[in-house]
Every structure is written in structure tokens, then in C-alpha cells.
Amino acid sequence: KSETDESDGMVLILPGPINDQSWNATNYAGLVAANEQLNTNIEYVENVKDADFVSTFRSYAERGYKLIMGAGSQFDTAANTVAKDYPDTTFVMVNGSIAEYDNVAPIFPKEYEASYLAGIIAGELTTNGKIGTISGSINAPMNDLLDVYEKVAEEGAAARGIDSPESFRANADSWSDVNKGKQMTQTTISTNNVDVMFVYANQVGLGAITACEEADPQVKFVGFSSNQNDISEVVQASVEFDFETFYVWAVGKFLDGTLEGKKVHAAGIKEEIFIPVYEEGFSQEIQDKVTEGINKVKNDEIDLTEYFYTN
Amino acid sequence: MIDTLATALMMSTPLLYGAISEMFTERSGVMNTSIEGAFLMGAFGGFVGAYISGSLLIGFIFAIISGVLLTFIYGIVTVKYKQHQVVTGTALNILALGLATFLFRVIFGIPVIPLKVTPLQTIAIPLLSKIPFVGPIFFDQNLLTYIMYFIVPASFYVLYKTSYGLIIRSTGENPEAVDVAGVDVNRVRITMLLIAGAFCGIAGAFYSLTILGLFTSSIIGGRGWIAFAICFLGNWRPYGVLFGALAFGLAEAIGIRFMVMEGMVIPNEFFIALPYILTIILTITRNSFNIPAKLGVPYNKE
């Protein structure tokens, strides 16, 4: 079909720049790890605009690529549009949840399991039980992970004898406006007296960290999705998405033919893609609580979906 | 409450720097439509300078240079080559976006953890900052905000009480009169643009070096245009511009306050749109305009 000899090609399509210090960087790191550990040669293309999703997918499929990955569920629609015309190509959306064809196999990190760990940390860190969160946008997985986080943190705080802990949730409606992240966090801190912050909004989170630093007294920040501990002293612990493991897991499944289509492949604590990381000297007691949480999930002792408000 | 007002004041600082500089260029008859790009170049240059040297001062100097470079190109094309200002601005804003993002990649490659510099700190002024209510709002701010307090009266003085101010005002009203009086019209205009470049550079760097301590390509996100609009709102007068900048700063601060309040009834998009709607309404309802008569018209001698 195609003149170029690329019929073994594999590519990862990224919606943002690989140096965004956030979502795209994490996925890029996953790709690098897969290439190293599985001896593959996955290419990447960064910063693909929404308007170009379809044509980019199609362009690679046309050239005979056998695996096309997209970093983000926003690729779901485009992938399913293109997939039906290219049965020989497998489409894998990271975070995806739509699989209408046999060659579409989204992989899905159960982010609410990660936020469960973050919630445990927050519940231990808070001193006044006021817990703040900011999201980049509102969608179902986001609601789920925030629900889990808030409930778990509140429970933890209550268990430590803090009176009626409370959560404050705000939506920045942006994944990139750093400035807004800072202003919103400042306001959350000053109006709600929040003392632990949790932000899942890419670069918006960077602004939030600055605000936590500048607050008086400083506000603790639970890092999420990547290891944010080095950014600032207010981040003492992060729940890192180990996309290296996640990618190696997914690409490995693809290579050995176990990545079936028309099905969403979820991974989480059991697959060890969520790793808590701590600064030196971080309370061992809290670390133990987190480990305990990990084990609970691994042993199916807890059903986190029960924490969802809406199910 | 006090916090919100202090934040509002802080947020209005870069807007004021931008808007005052816009007021001066527009008084001389040129719109600086590259303002958004100049902000971005300032934010970028400032961050690069500060990160590499480790000194905020050098950062701000870099910011000024970056802003001036952009408005210099703008000045050559619009004033010397007499090309259309809106159009040139559009091109330069696209270029600035490409350039800043591209050069950031060139300089820093693909960093794993976010690059940060320590932002400019607030300095509480002894005694004054202790005044109840007023103190924490006005006298616990950063240096650039303090400088802002002086910019408006200084601008007023320059514009209305000095000979150069008279020349600037006349250049926007009737450049021919200025030419006939032996003053080089284009030089006045380009000078204003270069000064604007410096101011916008600082304003842009305010975001990367004072508010945040980091740089992303969306860091300005239309705030240059807000400064541009404030100049119109302020009716091309220093105190009007001050009012406009404070209004926008306040709107931004209050909007964010609403965003973090739970159970809000008004959609936050409304607050995002509010300053723009306000500008439109004010522009429509104001009946007396002080718009420089030759704003946007290149001066053609021959």
C-alpha cells in the first residue's frame, strides 16, 4: 500500500510539547523506557493540535505503522474514526476509554488508585483538616479521582482526631495557565484556610506550588502524576505515575499479542504503575500507612469505587 | 478581603506598565499592536536572563532588551516603512510566540523537572505596612508595584508639563505641526515604541519573575491585549489608565475568588468575559473621546 518501508513503525502522538514538565514529559519518558527495555524503536510526534488529530493518525496509518499510540483520552474519537479503515494498525490511547473496533485497545491508568495514595498522605499531613484541590478540567475520571482523594483524606484526618475535616474543590478550566493556578491557590488558602493542596492540572500545578511556597505559613503540597518533590520544599511527597512501567507493560502486551482490541486495559497499583516518592526525612509513619494502602488494593481488601459520589 | 485587594493591586502592576506605555505610544500616534508579543518576549527573556545568571536584575535587563527588540522591529516596519499597524502587530505576535517557544527549546532542551527561579519577593515597608487595612494592601508589595505608584504621577508630569510631553501629544494629534516645528516625527514615534518595548518587557517578566518564577509559552495568555484595552478605557490619560488597570486587576482577583468558592451560581466564564464585556460597554457608552486624532495613521511627508 505504501511505498515507504515503515511497515514496522510505531509512534506515539503527544498533544503537547515533550518538555512541558508534566503530562507530555511523563509519556515521553514512558516511550524512552519502552524503547530501552523492549528494544523497540517507537517514534514520537509532539504538540499535535486538536484539529490535526485525525490527519495525523491517518498519515501514520497510511504509511503502514503497526502501532499508533496517543497520549490522552482526547484522542479517543479521532482514533476510532481512523481505525476502521486500517485494520492492520493497532491504536492505543493512553487514558482512553472508547474501543469500538478490534484494533483499538485503550490503556487506562486507574488514576483514582493513585489519588487514593495521595489522599492517605494528605489525611496525615493536614493539621486543621482543610483540604484543597484544583482540577484542570472536569470529566468523569477526574471526578472519580478527586472523590477518592477527598474522602480518603478526610477519613484520615478524622481518624487523627481532627474535627469535621472539609474539602474544597475548584476547577481551573485550564491545564496551562500557570498564573491562574497561582492566584486560585492563593485564594483557596486565604479564604478556606486550607493547609494541604492537591492539584491535577499540569502546568497550572506549577503556579499552585509557587503559591503554597509563598503562603505564610507555607502550605503543604501533595505532588501528583510526576515526582514534584524537587520543585519545592513544600512538596515532601508525590505519587508518581510510573509511566515507564506502564508503557513497558502496554507495549510488552502489544508485542506478545495480548493487547486485545475492542477492550479497555486498565492498570493501577497492582501493575505497580503508581509509585509514592518521598523527600528525605519524610515521616516513616506516613510512609507505612501508604504501603498499607498499597497492600490493601493489591489484596482486594478495599473497593475504591465505593468512594465515587456518582456511580 | 485585604488579600484580594492586595492581590488585585499586584495583578494590576504589569497591566499598568503595559497600558501606560501604550498610552505614550498612542499619544504619539502609533498603536503598539505587538504588545502581546512584547509581553511574551519579556517573560521569556527575563526568565532566560535570570535563570542563566541567577540574578533577577539581569533577568529584568534581559526582559527589557527582548521587549525592545520586538518593538524596534515593529517601529521600523510601521513607522519607517509605514505599514499597517494592526497587520504588523499580528505578524509579530505570531512570530514572538514561535520565537520564544523555539528558543526556550534551543536553550533548555527538554528539562525533566520544571525550571524555576526564585521570584521577586515582597518588601514590607516598615511602619507604613503596619497601618491597618491600608498597610498590608499598599505597603507589603514587591518593588515593581512600588515603582508603579510613581509611574502614574511621573507620566502625568511628563505628558502635560514638559516640552517633550507636548511634542508627544502633538505628534498624535497633528504630526505635520510637529514636523514643521522642526521635530522629527518618526523619531518621536520610534522612541515611544522603544520605551514601550522596555515597559512591556518588564511587564512580561513580571509574570515569569515576580508572580511565578517560571516560564511557559502560555504565560501571558492575552494579558498584553488587556493592557492594550486599558489604554482605550483610560481615555489616553494617566489617571484613567490607572483606574483601568486597577479595575482589571480587581476583576481578575474577584473572578478567581469566585472560581474557588463552592456552589457558585454564576459560571466562571462570565467573569472571564466580564472585563472584555466591560470594555465594550464602556467604549460604546462613553460619549466624549480623547482619542489622538492621527492614531494609527503613518506620517507621510512626500
Place this chain on the structure above:
Amino acid sequence: MINQIKTKFSDPDFKDLVVTNVVAIIAGILISGIMLLLIKINPIEAFSVATASVMSDKYTFAEILVKATPLIFTGLAFAFTYKANLFNIGAQGQFYIGTIVAVAISLSIGDVVPGFIGIIVVMALTIVAGAIYGGLIGLVKAKKGANEFLISMMSTYVAIAFMNFLLRTSLRETRGEYPQTDVIPESMRLPIIWGGTRLHLGFILAVLTAVTLWLILFKTPFGFRVRAVGNNASAAVQAGINSSKTTIITFAISGAMGALAGFLVVNGIQYMVIQGYYAEVGALGIGIAILANGNPIGVIFAALLFGGIQVIGIEMTMRAKTPTSFTYLMLGCVTLFVIISYYFRRVMKINRDKKKLVDGVSK
């Protein structure tokens, strides 16, 4: 035809226009290309790989036309007011209004009305919406003397906020995940006119619209009045031309163009609205209109060039790992140089005229 082109080229002004534009475009691409060396990418290789890929694959080639289609409309939106010495820089907002209306109507009548009629209804309503949104700018300009530049800019931000609001609420996709709409039904999609590509009927529509606008502007009394009001409003009033009316209609037409761009994107290319997509379609339209000197026919070619640069830019990111910002660099440089070429063209013309004059005297 060929003779016509020959005679056109014997006009030195036209020749200058073509030559300086070509030089400017090449200079713009060259300078941005040199910047690639900074990140150790060989620009020549990168360009040739990308160009080869565009040439060898009809799908990618057709993407140039696909990309050009909305750009023709936003280019026309600016060009039409530009010729009237008005400045509608709000095409971005009008575009979003167009997408919202197109998607909302398509989704709601898609299953009820037969496709062909449905598409016409959607198009008509998009035009109406854009005409109103743009016409309002004309209205405040005409009745209140407001600065249309500022108002149109502000109107874009208002449109964006409005769109974001709808994408968060009533127009949000059924599965409720992302700020984007559902996909419109097949029956509401514009027919593809080149099999195996995404090229749709909208491209033909764009070309026809450009030709129509050219006829209106330069060959009809209405177009004459538009230009008259633009050139000298006071004289136009004394000549019995209702300049308010003309300004409003001009803006309405311009707004309709911007909205049509949105219609084509929704019903021809993307089949849905995604928050913040096509964020530069308005600004690029300005560059295109300028490259074309406001001439609607020229807009077609300028839009093709910009579409081409974008597609090449995308191919380069895919094939040569250039950063995406490089596309902006190219577009910015090309537009800037084209603007500067206006100056040199003028200088050339003056010198030529002078020379003719002086030669005439010395003879």
C-alpha cells in the same frame, strides 16, 4: 488565458507584486530554516523530507487544500473590511460562533431532516449568526464611533468564553469527559470530493465565495460604496451614501465569512467542536488578507500558501522532529517579510515613475 497572464505580467506593478511576494516568502522560510541549525537539525534535509512526503501522498497533499479552506474564509473576513478601511480582527470569535451554531444545529436536526436540506439549513443559520455577531461590531462602529479594532478583538474573547461555557454545559459530549461536543451525524457532513482524502465540497464553496466577493467589491455599485465609505466616510455621506448602513453590512458580511469558516470546519473537517481548536485561524486570516493585498482572489492563493506551510510544518515535526513552534516561526517570518515587501514595492514603483519622468524630461 496564457495571453492574459502575459499581459498582466507586462504591467510592472503586477510583476513587482509577484516577484516581491515570492522573494518575501522565500526569505521568510529561509530565515526560519536557518534557525533550525540551532537545534542541530539540517533544514534542507528536513524540508526535503517533508516536501517529498507531501508530494508522494495524495492524502497529505489534499490536506493543504483542507487546511486552506477555513483560512480562505477568515482571510476573506479580514480582506472585505480591509478594503473598506475597516478592521475586523474578530474573525477568530466569529469562527467560534460559527462552529457553535453549526454543531448545535447539526446535532439537533441531523436525524430529523434529510442531509442535503439539513446542511443548507445549517449553513444558512451559521451565516445569519456570523452576520449578526459581526454586524454588531459594525453597528457600534457606525452608531457610536467605537474603535472597531478594539471591539472586534474583545468580541473574540467574549465568544471564546461563551463557547467554553457551552462546552462545559449543554453542548458537552454525552460521555461528559472532555470539553468537546459529540460528533455530528454522517448525513450532516459535506461530501468528500476527492476519494481517499479529506477534501470536501467546502473548498469549492470557498473558491466560489472568494470570486463572488471580488465581483461585489470591484464590479458592483454596492462594493463601490463600501470602498467609498472606507476611503472617505465624510465624502460618502455628502454623496448620499448611508455610511452607517454600509459599515454595518460590511461587518455583517465579514462576520458571515468568519462564521462560514466555522461551519466548514464542523461539517467538513472535524465533525465536532473541540475546546480551543483552530486558535490561530483568525490571526492567520489577517496575514493571508495582507499577502493578498485585500484582493479576494488573491486570498485563495495566499490561503493555499499558508495551508502549505502548515502541512509542511506538521510533516517536519513528524519526519524531522522539528518542534511545533517552528511552524509559527515560519508563518511569522513569512508574514512579516510580506508586509515589509509592501514597502519595497512602493519604493520600486516610485523610483520607476521618477525615472520615467526624468527620462521624459531629458529627451
Place this chain on the structure above:
Amino acid sequence: MKKVIELKNISKYFAKVIANKDVSFDLHEGEVLALLGENGAGKSTIMKILYGLYHQDEGKILINGEETRIDSPKDAMKYGISMIQQHFSLVEAHTVTENIILGHVKGNIDVNECTNKIKELSDKYGFNLNPNSIIRDLSVGERQKVEILKALFQNTEILIMDEPTAVLTPQEITNLMKFIKDFVKGGNSVVFISHKLNEVMEVADNIVIMRNGELVGNVKKTETDEKKLANLMVGRELNQTPTKSISHVVENENVLDMTNVTCVDRDGIKVLNNLSLTVRKGEIFGIAGVSGNGQQELCEAISGVRELVDGKITLLNEDIGSLSVYERIKAGIGYVPSNRHRDAMISDMTIAENMFLKSSFENKWLAGKLIDKEKLNSYTNNKIRDFSIKAHGPDAKAGGLSGGNQQKVILAREVDNGSKLIVLDQPTRGLDLGAINHVHKSIVRESKNGKGILLVSTELSEIFGLCDRIGVIYQGELQGIYSPDELTPEKVGLLMAGWKEEVR
């Protein structure tokens, strides 16, 4: 007498015109040198070169015998040269003081000191100006004074005045002449640009005549007369201004009938007050008066640009008071406004398009839905020929024509638009003799065709020479309507100044 300025073989080429070709003449100390020439002769250009606004393509300038480069007005000022531009270069929004000190003071402005200095200067020359007035509130005469003060403020020795009398009243002209004579007494020099022969003869010592960019004469006043000058200037024998005597029959039917018309300006102040007049078929009705007394408003009330707050206007007994501008054009009213650049033409469009400007609604220009270009061009070509418009064809840009030729374009158009009535506001202002002659002939011809003509002019000779009846306007009211032989220039002067006869 000492030569202060010598211009040697100056040539200046604009893109499409030779503005000056090989022009040489000298200016002496204590002399008034008149620069005389038709529109477009190159008078302004040569002086702008001397003042540094333009740069010559060929030739050189000697000042006090030394070759000098003048690159900008700043250089010119260094040599004590000042120039009052043909069109005022004042900042309308600023005060008299601010305009005068612009560019001539350094650092902080001490407003009081400047104001006092200007007050003194103004009193010294009897100008009676308030330094704190805003320019836009001043009459043209006062603005002219501000321009002169601008020059005097810098201790000018060589004052160039580009058509300073074009907009002044007779009284103001007399004062200006007196000022010039006083000014040169102290050894200063003046270049006085004009095409009004009587003024030149009154004030000049030497007269330089230009035609088509070239020097065609350099004579002493004492050795010439108006007739000789006129012939030099135009290059041909001129016809006498046509007068009533060679005129026409006035019919007894009213074309225009205005009764008790009242109009107000933006601020609600009455600019036309209860004004009534009639213009009959074949009649030329003149409006005399100092400009700014409601003339423009009167014309606009007729053309429809200005609304009436009271009164009635009929055209051939049809009430047109509520018709739009467009409907009045259709009804047969032609209008030549006084500010032609602003109100009557589109500089960036071609002559053909300007011809089309007012009739763009008419079907006669259409072929199908499109404009019939050929028809329009041939019409325009005829007009170019009939009105001897100097232009290279219908596609020439109107803005590229000289003032006189622009006026002819407008006149050519309005003569056809005004099939019933033609309103002319200052139709010969700033025009040279040849062009004036042409305009006058056209006016008379059209009245002979049975049209009604309303002619507004500040030029009394024009009014007396052409009109069948004369109304004198003062502050928006008519002081009375007279036939020319009931009036003397003195009486008109009094009426224009506000004096009213008791009973009439």
C-alpha cells in the same frame, strides 16, 4: 540689497509630476518677494524645499552666499527661516500657547511665562489673541494669526507665507498686509505666495512667476502690472470674468424656497436662525459674508446633511425638508462643498470613480448587476475634455491632481447632478485665475440653462460679478437681500460685520 537666499537650479520630481524644474531666484534682505503661479505651479514645493520639508533632487541652496544643506525644518530654523503652511499645521486640541511653543522650548514648561511672552508678542502686532484659547474654537483668521505668531516666536528673519490670505476676510487681509510691511522694515524678508494679483501688487517688491514647475518671470513690481502678470502666470490671454451683463434671463419660477429655516450645531447652538430665501430658475443667488457665519450649514441644510429644527425647504414646490441626502441628489440638487478634500472627493479613487460617487445608485451605470465600466470611462473622458481637466485619463487617481483640477472634477460632476439646483460653497477658493475663469463660466452657463444657482463666496468681486441677487449672512441670519446695484463694497462690509439696515 544683500542676497540672503539664493536658490540655484532646483528641481524636484514627485513620482508622477515634475513639481520644480531648474528653478533659480534670490531673496534679498528687507524685501517682500511674491511667488505667483497657478495651482500646481510648484510654489509650495519650492518653499518646502527651502524649509527642509522636502529635499531637492537637483540644484543647491545658498544662504548668505554659502552653499547650505537643509535636511529638516530644524536646519531651516537655524538660519532664521520660518514657513506658514498653506494648510494650517496647528494642533486643534491644544491651546494657542502650546501650539506656539511646540518644539521651541526645552525641559519643563513654565506655562505662565510662555503665556505672557505670547501675549506681549501678540499685542505688539495688534493681534488680540487669547493665548489660552483652544485652536478648534478659533476662526480661520485667528488661526492664521497663531501661525504667524509661531514664526515670530522664534525670531524669524525670513518668513515664508504660503497663500496666507486665501481664507481671510477683507479686513483681515488689510491687517495682514500692514503686518508684512512692518515686518520687513526691520531688515527681515518675506516670501509671499499667492495667486491674487491685487495683493501681490500691493505688498510685493519683487515678483517671481512660476508655471508648470518652471520659472517664467522675475520682475520688479514697479515694472509690471496686473495684466502682464496674469498673462505670464497663465501663459495665455484671459477672458474677463463674465458678469451679469452677459448673463441670462431670470424666470419667475422658484427653484429653491427656504422659509424660516433654523438649524443647530452639536451643542444645540443655532447656526441658522430663521433664514428665508428663494432662488429662481436661471438665477444666481449670492451669499456674501465672513466665513463661519452659517454658510456651510446653509448649504448642508439644502443638501440634506444637516437636519432642520424648524422651517421648510421646497424644491420646485415639493417639500424636501424630510428627504435624505440621497433623495435630494435624485431630486436634482448638486452641491460643491467648500472642503473638497473632506467632503466631495475620494483621493485614493480614480477620476471615473469620483464621477460615479454621487450616482452610484442609478441604474444608468449598470450592465446587468455590474458597473458598466466602458460607459463610465467614456463619460469621464468627455468631462475631462469639456472641463479641460489636466489628467492622463479616467483612471488617474483624483488625489494626484492639483487643487484646481480636483475642483474641476467636482464641478463637472455636480453640474450634472444638479439638474435643478446647484449649490456652490467657495467654489474658487485657492484656485488660480485660469481655473477660476473656468468655474465662473460654468456657473453662468448652467444658470443660462435654467438652473438655479446658490453661490456662497467670501470673494466680493465674485459675488458682484456673477450674482443677480445677493444675501448677506451674519451669525446664521440674512442681513438682507439686495440686487448688486443696491450695494457698494463698503455697505457689504458693514453688513457682513453685523450692521443691519433699520427698515427694508
